[in-house]
Amino acid sequence: MIGYVCIGTNNLAGSARFYDELLADVGAKRVWDTEKMIAWGAEAGTPMLILIKPADGKPATVGNGTMVALAAKSKAQVDAMYKKALALGAKDEGPAGPRGEGFYAGYFRDLEGNKLCTFIMG
Numbered sequence: 872m873i874g875y876v877c878i879g880t881n882n883l884a885g886s887a888r889f890y891d892e893l894l895a896d897v898g899a900k901r902v903w904d905t906e907k908m909i910a911w912g913a914e915a916g917t918p919m920l921i922l923i924k925p926a927d928g929k930p931a932t933v934g935n936g937t938m939v940a941l942a943a944k945s946k947a948q949v950d951a952m953y954k955k956a957l958a959l960g961a962k963d964e965g966p967a968g969p970r971g972e973g974f975y976a977g978y979f980r981d982l983e984g985n986k987l988c989t990f991i992m993g
Contacts, residue, residue: 873918874919875918875919875920876918876919876920877922878921878922878923878939878981878985879924879983880922880923880924880931880983881931882982882983883906883924886922886982886983887922889959889960889981890911890981892959893952893956893959894941896951896955897913897941897942898913899912899913899920900912902919903921907924908921909921910922920939931983933984933986938987938988939985939987940976940987940990941987941988941989941990942989942990943989943990946975948991949967949975949977949989952977953966953967953979953989954967956977956979956981956987959982961980961981961987962980963978964979964986965977967989973992974991974992975990975991976988976991977989977990
């Protein structure tokens with residue numbers, strides 16, 4: 872259902888390094904790379920994450936209530952991605968752990984302040 876999600880940035884190169892490292896853990900790699908945006912995907916036809924400079928030329932801002940959730944394959948992968956994000960400079964928004972029945976997740980904000988979650992259901 873979701874084809875891609877865009878996250879605004881004011882520092883494309885710096886934020887790209889963060890996502891190159893973090894998304895490698897789920898098998899994603901760059902599929903587009905231009906002076907205004909970089910997109911990561913795991914395989915053809917799967918949703919992509921796009922880091923983009925705003926088209927209107929104004930500064931990128933963080934959306935209140937906006938969050939991107941990155942699917943993991945195991946609780947161990949959730950733990951590893953959450954820890955790696957923090958090691959790469961992300962801010963903690965809730966440590967990896969159970970969040971109700973059948974949902975395990977860790978929350979953080981990237982270098983620009985965008986909120987992300989890594990999770991597994993079941």
